[in-house]
Amino acid sequence: MSERFQVELSGMVDLLSRHLYSGPQVYLRELIQNAVDAVTARCETDPGAAARVRLSVEEAPGAPPVLRIADTGIGLTAAEATELLATIGRSSKRDAALGTGREAFIGQFGIGMLASFMVADRIVVRSRSCVPGAAAIRWAGSADGTFEVSELPEDDPEAGRVEVGTTVELVARPDAAHWFATETVLGLAREYASLLPVDIAVRVPDDRTTRGGGTTDPARWRRVTEPDLPWRADFASPAERERALAAYCEEVLGFTPLASIDLSLPLAGVSGVAFVLPQAVAPGSGQHRVYMKRMLLGSRVDGVLPEWAFFARAILDSEALSPTASREQVHDDEVLLGVREALGEQLKTWAMRELRAPTALARRVLETHHLALRALAVTDPEMLELVAEVLPFETSDGAMTLREAGSGDDDGAGEIVYTATTEAYRRVAAVARAQGMVVVNAGYVYDAELMERLGRRPGWRVRELASADLAHVLATPSLAREDELRSAVARARALLTAEDCDAVVRDFAPESVPAILLRDPEGEHRRALERERAAAPELWADLLGAFAEPEPARSRSLVLNDRSALVRRLLAAPAGPVFDAGLRAVYLSALMLAGEGLRATESNALSEALGVLLGSALAAPDPRGGAERRSGGVPTTDDTPDPLEEGRP
Numbered sequence: 001m002s003e004r005f006q007v008e009l010s011g012m013v014d015l016l017s018r019h020l021y022s023g024p025q026v027y028l029r030e031l032i033q034n035a036v037d038a039v040t041a042r043c044e045t046d047p048g049a050a051a052r053v054r055l056s057v058e059e060a061p062g063a064p065p066v067l068r069i070a071d072t073g074i075g076l077t078a079a080e081a082t083e084l085l086a087t088i089g090r091s092s093k094r095d096a097a098l099g100t101g102r103e104a105f106i107g108q109f110g111i112g113m114l115a116s117f118m119v120a121d122r123i124v125v126r127s128r129s130c131v132p133g134a135a136a137i138r139w140a141g142s143a144d145g146t147f148e149v150s151e152l153p154e155d156d157p158e159a160g161r162v163e164v165g166t167t168v169e170l171v172a173r174p175d176a177a178h179w180f181a182t183e184t185v186l187g188l189a190r191e192y193a194s195l196l197p198v199d200i201a202v203r204v205p206d207d208r209t210t211r212g213g214g215t216t217d218p219a220r221w222r223r224v225t226e227p228d229l230p231w232r233a234d235f236a237s238p239a240e241r242e243r244a245l246a247a248y249c250e251e252v253l254g255f256t257p258l259a260s261i262d263l264s265l266p267l268a269g270v271s272g273v274a275f276v277l278p279q280a281v282a283p284g285s286g287q288h289r290v291y292m293k294r295m296l297l298g299s300r301v302d303g304v305l306p307e308w309a310f311f312a313r314a315i316l317d318s319e320a321l322s323p324t325a326s327r328e329q330v331h332d333d334e335v336l337l338g339v340r341e342a343l344g345e346q347l348k349t350w351a352m353r354e355l356r357a358p359t360a361l362a363r364r365v366l367e368t369h370h371l372a373l374r375a376l377a378v379t380d381p382e383m384l385e386l387v388a389e390v391l392p393f394e395t396s397d398g399a400m401t402l403r404e405a406g407s408g409d410d411d412g413a414g415e416i417v418y419t420a421t422t423e424a425y426r427r428v429a430a431v432a433r434a435q436g437m438v439v440v441n442a443g444y445v446y447d448a449e450l451m452e453r454l455g456r457r458p459g460w461r462v463r464e465l466a467s468a469d470l471a472h473v474l475a476t477p478s479l480a481r482e483d484e485l486r487s488a489v490a491r492a493r494a495l496l497t498a499e500d501c502d503a504v505v506r507d508f509a510p511e512s513v514p515a516i517l518l519r520d521p522e523g524e525h526r527r528a529l530e531r532e533r534a535a536a537p538e539l540w541a542d543l544l545g546a547f548a549e550p551e552p553a554r555s556r557s558l559v560l561n562d563r564s565a566l567v568r569r570l571l572a573a574p575a576g577p578v579f580d581a582g583l584r585a586v587y588l589s590a591l592m593l594a595g596e597g598l599r600a601t602e603s604n605a606l607s608e609a610l611g612v613l614l615g616s617a618l619a620a621p622d623p624r625g626g627a628e629r630r631s632g633g634v635p636t637t638d639d640t641p642d643p644l645e646e647g648r649p
């Protein structure tokens with residue numbers, strides 16, 4: 001003989017409250033949802049029937065608060081109450097034989113009623129079915145798993161008060177009384193139900209006074225539902241609609257949007273608005289407010305917009321998406337995938353249209369959300385083209401778009417050359433600038449990938465800056481000159497040992513840059529140099545060798561510019577404190593030029609070096625007395641031949 005499963009109700013409730021729902025507050029959502037479903041069912045058979053839900057709290061001193069939620073819905077007969085209210089997993093909304101089709105209803109799992117046991121030990125339902133002549137019934141269920149149901153005789157005064165529809169009554173458990181406070185019920189009802197297409201109101205105490213004082217507030221019922229979806233409502237003009245949507249966003253999401261983007265997928269029953277955030281946010285923090293058949297599903301739902309859309313927050317209503325059993329998240333299924341892709345397309349269409357125009361809005365959005373646009377451009381060729389057209393990049397020739405950077409110069413090169421890190425960019429920017437060479441800093445997140453992808457698109461020529469680009473810039477001095485400088489370079493190298501920095505002399509424009517610092521933090525640069533050295537022409541191999549050879553290898557190289565008057569004077573100076581101070585000052589300014597801040601000790605070292613140089617300059621004879629070559633500030637001694645005159649043509 002087969003037997004029926006037994007269900008331990010308290011165990012089920014514990015399971016729901018601890019593992020399914022985010023908290024006991026969902027009890028109210030489940031009750032409102034049942035009431036609205038009942039109203040929907042009734043209106044399907046009787047379109048003229050009242051469509052109302054009323055919530056009220058009765059608070060009496062010394063007694064636990066009682067919440068009543070009354071609807072003008074389809075009602076229940078005693079048999080239905082027995083079957084539906086007390087059978088876990090039984091739902092009239094899934095089963096066409098028990099009610100109308102399921103699409104119209106929010107509920108489907110047959111577990112919603114149990115949520116009430118998270119806040120109450122006893123639930124009493126009074127109902128009268130809309131079936132003509134149906135008797136009033138009373139169903140009472142307890143948390144211990146028992147229930148009783150009875151038809152009320154018509155001459156019972158209680159039966160006289162039961163109209164068609166259902167009233168659910170909960171007496172708060174002592175530890176859950178705060179969930180029944182009128183303000184809490186009002187707040188929760190607003191949060192969950194404001195978009196439902198049914199007149200839902202909460203009774204608020206009627207003894208409050210108006211601002212004028214003294215008079216009784218006549219509004220006993222506070223309506224929580226809007227007449228229409230905010231993005232569907234009629235407005236006198238587009239500008240007025242935009243203002244109203246911005247105000248709605250402020251109220252619900254708490255920020256003033258830069259723009260609002262309409263979202264609509266009629267076939268999937270999805271509609272809503274995406275609001276563009278006024279500040280940049282980190283990727284991956286996309287959180288959207290999603291309604292399911294106009295009932296709030298969750299205010300932090302992920303996955304309804306593509307990940308790259310982290311610059312926007314959406315408020316959406318959907319009929320097609322499936323809720324999880326907690327009804328707080330969207331089921332991650334094919335439908336969600338399709339909706340996400342289609343909504344992503346709509347955001348993209350908006351971006352393509354709005355961001356190309358030279359408007360203040362476009363500028364604001366680009367400034368604020370360039371990172372999100374870069375993220376999108378990595379995956380989407382059309383957005384890549386848009387980013388290349390409209391997004392300003394840092395280049396050695398000032399901020400410009402990639403289209404401008406690749407538009408070619410007089411020789412019609414038309415090629416975009418970039419560095420994949422900001423450090424690499426800082427090292428070469430000044431030198432590139434002096435050569436009239438445009439180097440793009442692609443050191444921001446996504447940029448290097450963007451460059452690679454852009455390079456693969458027809459009509460674009462893009463490549464990473466190679467050492468060879470600098471080869472013709474950083475020329476090796478002549479052998480004679482190298483010989484001449486040998487001891488000065490050795491002194492410089494010795495002095496910079498403590499800084500983990502090497503020193504070499506090269507000849508490059510601009511002469512206003514005394515030195516640049518080449519840095520190799522991860523050894524990457526060194527490896528690249530080694531690779532290239534093997535294949536490089538002699539001259540370049542020699543230069544690279546200067547960076548790669550020192551043992552143990554140092555992580556940075558100070559490339560002194562032999563074209564700079566200052567450096568030439570410095571290299572000509574005899575060993576001594578002035579040379580040391582001059583070299584240190586040149587090294588520290590190169591450090592700053594490479595975008596690195598000075599540490600406290602380096603800053604002190606700079607002050608000391610300048611002090612030595614100043615002291616020496618003040619002690620030197622007046623340069624106007626004919627010693628013109630000392631005007632650089634670093635004196636040479638008279639008995640030292642000045643290589644300036646001899647080493648250069």
Ligand SMILES: Nc1ncnc2c1ncn2[C@@H]1O[C@H](COP(=O)(O)OP(=O)(O)OP(=O)(O)O)[C@@H](O)[C@H]1O
Pocket residue numbers: 030033034035038071073074075076084085090091092093106107108109110111112113114166
């Ligand atoms: N206010 C009401 N009026 C009429 N019938 C109701 C009412 N509340 C509940 N019911 C009946 O009780 C059944 C069980 O309700 P319950 O809330 O447990 O599940 P559900 O709403 O069907 O599904 P879900 O678990 O998804 O909420 C419903 O399917 C419905 O038939």
